Amino acid sequence: MGFLRDFTNGLWNENPTFRIVIGMCPTLAITNQAINGLVMGLATTFVLLASEIVVSLIKKLVPNEVRIPSYVVIIATFxxxxxxxxxxxxxxVAAALSLFIPLIVVNCIILGRAEAFASKNPVKNSIADALGMGLGFTWALVLLSVIREFLGSGSVFGFRLLGNWYPRMTIMLLPAGAFISLGLLMGVMNLISRKKSGKEVN
Amino acid sequence: MEEFTQILLLFASTILINNFILVRFLGICPFLGVSRQISTAFSMGLATTFVMTLTGMAAWLINTYILEKFNLPFLQYVIFILVIASLVQFVEMFIKKTSPALYKALGIFLPLITTNCAILGLALLIPQNGYGFIKSVVFGFSAGAGFTLAIVLMAGLREAIEFSDIPEVLKGVPISLIIAGIMALAFMGFSGMIPG
Incomplete structure (x- = not known):
């Protein structure tokens, strides 16, 4: 029991990007093209899954005082x-993501889940949690990067959807566009979750 | 003289043009998390600048004398993150012993710095950009100064909008992100200042 709950938890209720607001650096930096968002999301999911499995397996072997450094070394290896x-x-894609692949090491999502979930739960639940959190992060990245790529260059995943008549909003591809579009998107998500919970209460 | 001009340019461009927060997106978590008040934001900036300068130094030394010398590039991430974590721990103990007043001011911010991606990003950028020792230290210091500038400006703006009538759903992080976007736009004005 509880696998499904552990899995869906990361998709919406505790979505790392929109609800908990962690892992912001890659979210802002690499979402200028949809493909980058997708690869970054899947790379993070893999590291999260592998680290949570190992942390969950060794949780009884690692002394409490050195657990954080041990987790960091496990994460850095993956x-x-x-x-x-x-x-x-x-x-x-690796060239486009450049610095942000090594920076998965300090992505708070991974250390956070290793510490808060995998170190206290059995392997099976940790796998469900890692997949949920990882895919929750991935869909947020893909959504944001599709919006930015579409507005900024009129294409999605590299396919031109709009012709040459489209005045490309270059600002969406620049840092300023990243901040503003994520801010507005987060506002929309708050609106949706509020509508949802409002309905449940009534 | 040539060298000196280059260092000065590196200093100015790291703070204004390639600002770590607003252009490179490094260190967003503390930027959003610790920017409610100017005083705490400034302490955070101070602590980060301190650690960043030391990291710049350490990253160059480790990269040159250990990683390159023994040809161990695949250990780069593991070694850098361990060194940063122990450096932060060491700085914390050192400040606690020598200056309790400063330790109190920096307080909880010091341990938080370990997971600040600006620090690891800085360490990784140094070998990537091929800086020498002096440039690495200057790069570390000016990255910290740019971080401090951005976080203090942000805190000032957030204090100013404290009582403004913001739509309920945008309160907190969303409005901060939008403000940061406008700040990033303003900082784009600097990009023409230094040619190349």
Whole structure:
């Protein structure tokens, strides 16, 4: 029991981007193209899944005082895997994400879930939690990057949807556009969740 | 003289043009989390600048004398994050012993700095940009100064809108992000200042 709840928890109720507001740096930095958002989300999901499994397996072996450094080393190891994998198989995307792949190490989502969930729960539940949180992060990144790419260059995942008549809003691809579009999107999400909870109460 | 001009340019451009928060998106978490009051924002900036300067120094030394010398690039992330974590711990103990007043002012901000992605980002940018020792230290210090500038400005703006009539759903983080966007727009004005 509880797998489904652990899984869906990250998708909406405790969505890392819109509800808990962590992992903001990659969310803002690499969402200028949909493909970058997708790859970043999946890379983070992989690291989260692998780290939560290992942390959950070794939770009884690690002394309490050194648990955080141990978690950080586990996470950094998996991030190195992902980094070398992307450089070998997706060199273009890896170049676009550049610094933000190694920075998955300090993404608060991963250390946060390792500490708050995997270190207290069995492996099966940790897998459900990691997949939920990771995919919750991924859909937020993809949504934001689709909006920014569409408004900024009239395309989605590199496919031109709008012709040359479309005056491209370059600002959406620049840092300023990232901040403003995420701010507005978060406002919309607050509106939706409030409508939802309002209905449940009535 | 040539070298000196370059260092001065690096200093100015790291603060204004390639600002760590507003252009590179490093260190957004403390930027949103600790920017409610000017005084706390300033303490956070001070602590971060201090650690960043030391990190700049340490990153160059480790990269040159350990990682490059023994050809261990695959250990870069693991080593950097461990060094940063122990550096922060060490700085905390040192300040606690030598200056209790400063320790009180920085308080809980010091341990938080370990997970500030601006610090690891800084450490990773130094080998990537190929800076020498002096440039690494200047880069670390000016990155911290740029961070302080952005977070203090943000805190000032947030204090000013404290009692404004903001739509309920935008209160808190969303409105801060929108303000940061407008600040990023303003900072874009600096980008033409230094050619190249």
């Amino acid at each position: 991030v190195t895997f992902v980094d070398y994998f992307l450089k070998a198989f997706l060199p273009d």
